[in-house]
Amino acid sequence: MDIEAAKTGSNVAVLLSLSGGFLDAFTYIAHGRVFANSMTGNIVLLAVNLATGDWQQASRHISPIVGFACGVLAAHLLQLMTPRWVRHPAIVSLMFEIVFLGTASLRGLPEFWLIPGISFVATLQTMFFTHSGKVSYTSVVTTGNLRRCIQLFFESLIPGRDRARLHDAVVLGSISLSFALGAVMGGLTTRRLHDAALCVPAAFLLAALLDICRRR
Template sequence: MSSQGIAATSLLRRDETITVALLLAFAGGCLDAYTWIVHGVMANAQTANLVFLWVYGMAGDWARALHFVPPIMAFAVGIVMAAWLRRAAGERASAISTLVEILLLVGVGILHNRMPEIAGTLGISLVAAMQAAVFTKVEGATYSTVMITGNMRQAIEGIFAVASGAAAVGTVRRSGVFTAVCGAFGLGAALGALLTEVVPDLALGLPVVALLIVLLRCEVVRSEVSS
């Protein structure tokens, strides 16, 4: 590798690589599919939960409406935890957050038979929030690992810029990255839904494996850069 390539690799944070982004998006898709099929709520998309809350609330069906409150509250708690972790751990926040997410998902899998609502909706929304708040950039560009709306917008804007001849340097690659992230999320949702329907007790193993690879890549790259 050339000296310029080595410098570029060193400047790129280990948690901002395209590989990590794809793995996290895949895990995010798995978790949303799982919670929707099993619990009828979204782990990641709190916009949907908020809409359902007020749709059922305005219809007078408050028992059903309040079903969407716990994941929203758990997501808020996860954001606060992630903010504290970023402040306390600095560059290690991504690795520590990933480890916490893995442990939480393992705990959800263990407790799910005894406390399905608490373990499933609260635990997974907490995981989604921490992931969304800690992993915010891919190759320097802001993105989301737990929903595709913003990613899709940036991918389409990039394609339009290229087609209209007004693209800046790097636009093609950036648009491709966002498109790939959307695809990874969709693939995660598809495989997560399939596994949840076929072997629900093992469905959370899929995002756990993806997060384990993220953790290993973050730590390996950190060791290589340090050496």
């Protein structure tokens, strides 16, 4: 069964991408150089550490991958339950992510639960929030957004000017820039606040949730 994704405006996409970039920087700096969102990065680093015999560091990259897999499963189960009691699974997943990050920032969580937990909620986010208007994007990694942005930019100019494609390129460019800005903020804030820094992405997500509710 396909996931029913939420289509939102560019404001929400930017806020979600700020959070996505922040969380990757947070886990990399504060928790053993693992990525919250980028499973490609985790798999590459896992392989490199295994190749060099660094078993302890290699094991750190397993838990976010497990959290990612559980997030995909949870998104599927939420979708299956939609007709009964979960009318808007995307909003439910976003509320859960806000509560999880807010709790982790205030009370702290053992790393055993924190890293896969962040990967889990971030995966829910990327499973349910996939479109800004008609433009598809992902809020937790930026490679695809950046590639599509550059592609649309050139397509909007060659062979002739296409305003629709140029608009979509600008949207994806803004999302990519937001991810990078979120990572910068995550790097600066995490060094000062450590786990308490998670209140920042929680605030981004809360703002996104309020914007979604206001538009509904």
